[in-house]
Amino acid sequence: MLIGIPQESRPGESLVAATAKTAAQLRALGYDVVVETGAGAAADVSDAAYAGASDDGGVRVGSAEEVWGADVVVKVAAPTSEEVARLRRGATVVSMMAPARSPELLAQLEAAGVTALAMDAVPRISRAQALDVLSSMANVAGYRAVVEAAHEFGRMFTGQVTAAGKIAPARVFVVGAGVAGLAAIGAASSMGAVVRAFDVRPEVAEQVESMGAQFVRVAFTQEVSTDGYAKEMTAEQEAATAATYDEEARAADIVITTALIPGRPAPKLITAETIAAMRPGSVIVDMAAANGGNAALTVADERVVTDNGVTILGWTDLAGRLAAQTSQLYGTNVVNLFKLLTPASDGVLALDLDDVVQRQMTVVRAVDGVGETLWPPPP
Numbered sequence: 001m002l003i004g005i006p007q008e009s010r011p012g013e014s015l016v017a018a019t020a021k022t023a024a025q026l027r028a029l030g031y032d033v034v035v036e037t038g039a040g041a042a043a044d045v046s047d048a049a050y051a052g053a054s055d056d057g058g059v060r061v062g063s064a065e066e067v068w069g070a071d072v073v074v075k076v077a078a079p080t081s082e083e084v085a086r087l088r089r090g091a092t093v094v095s096m097m098a099p100a101r102s103p104e105l106l107a108q109l110e111a112a113g114v115t116a117l118a119m120d121a122v123p124r125i126s127r128a129q130a131l132d133v134l135s136s137m138a139n140v141a142g143y144r145a146v147v148e149a150a151h152e153f154g155r156m157f158t159g160q161v162t163a164a165g166k167i168a169p170a171r172v173f174v175v176g177a178g179v180a181g182l183a184a185i186g187a188a189s190s191m192g193a194v195v196r197a198f199d200v201r202p203e204v205a206e207q208v209e210s211m212g213a214q215f216v217r218v219a220f221t222q223e224v225s226t227d228g229y230a231k232e233m234t235a236e237q238e239a240a241t242a243a244t245y246d247e248e249a250r251a252a253d254i255v256i257t258t259a260l261i262p263g264r265p266a267p268k269l270i271t272a273e274t275i276a277a278m279r280p281g282s283v284i285v286d287m288a289a290a291n292g293g294n295a296a297l298t299v300a301d302e303r304v305v306t307d308n309g310v311t312i313l314g315w316t317d318l319a320g321r322l323a324a325q326t327s328q329l330y331g332t333n334v335v336n337l338f339k340l341l342t343p344a345s346d347g348v349l350a351l352d353l354d355d356v357v358q359r360q361m362t363v364v365r366a367v368d369g370v371g372e373t374l375w376p377p378p379p
């Protein structure tokens with residue numbers, strides 16, 4: 001079967017769904033691969049690198065028509081309605097799709113008679129970790145959030161004792177210690193900052209401390225999560241944590257917020273009053289900006305400077321700012337999916353809906369060119 005890798009069409013999208021290395025790995029599973037001319041440019045993968053990726057010419061560079069006419073189209077961002085219209089009836093499309101928030105897209109895919117696998121609907125079980133693009137991207141984004149914060153802060157993170165005097169280390173407060181938060185903690189600690197972190201899930205305290213940060217403890221009842229995801233806080237928990245967020249943010253030079261609750265807007269945790277009391281020159285990187293933000297004054301994709309000199313960064317493309325490595329991780333997640341889909345390594349996609357991982361990712365299935373929406377998956 002032929003896999004097509006298109007040029008991403010979303011403005012500002014710098015990732016590509018396969019690098020030269022992962023295209024060769026798809027070839028090793030028996031597929032032919034055609035990559036649209038220029039598709040890897042923003043991720044530092046040249047057309048020549050794709051063309052040389054396989055010895056037998058099984059990976060090649062081609063036109064948009066060839067790519068969209070392939071048996072399987074693999075991309076990063078969800079296909080637009082124009083792109084859905086370009087897919088062949090009976091073809092398979094693989095990308096991120098935010099299926100819970102995209103009923104129109106699912107209806108279009110069903111009407112187009114294609115099978116659709118959502119890379120962002122991978123179940124959160126150990127066996128599926130190798131396919132989990134959300135973790136791959138959150139990990140890179142957490143690191144990049146610290147780089148952005150350090151650049152904006154304009155001062156050293158590490159403390160120094162020199163003949164010219166002492167410099168105190170920067171103080172970083174990380175809100176939410178999931179994948180992104182832990183990556184931010186690791187990056188900030190390694191740069192010499194004093195890092196403190198809080199999460200509503202008490203089970204992460206050990207991980208936070210093992211990365212060299214201090215876990216902030218709040219006196220309220222915390223439930224250990226059963227699925228790795230946080231639940232919304234009760235009013236009692238909110239009141240208990242509000243004072244802690246205020247106190248920690250006022251004392252911090254950098255605040256990195258990552259708190260998310262699946263299917264809900266991001267919880268508002270850093271209030272306008274707290275921001276007004278923060279020191280001039282301090283920086284908030286709000287990694288929840290795409291979901292409404294954890295800080296009161298965040299604007300998605302903007303840099304806001306408050307009257308008291310606090311900078312709030314609402315970048316939603318943090319993972320895309322390290323496009324070469326994020327594309328490599330995304331591409332590897334795709335290869336791991338295709339290992340599951342191609343048990344005989346014969347270049348033939350054999351979707352197995354009895355497998356819980358494949359079932360949860362399959363949002364639309366086409367049989368004989370007739371589509372059927374399978375989202376949401378059974379509990």
Ligand code: NAD
Pocket residue numbers: 123124125126128129132134135138175176177178179180181198199200201227228229230233258259260261262267269
């Ligand atoms: P996420 O992006 O949904 O949320 C980020 C963090 O915000 C979470 O740690 C959450 O507890 C926290 N949070 C929510 N509300 C908060 C609040 N009011 N205050 C402070 N923190 C708040 O989560 P994530 O980073 O994708 O992952 C969470 C967990 O799931 C991690 O422990 C991760 O290791 C695990 N995980 C497992 C798999 C797998 O097994 N396949 C895949 C991905 C993640």
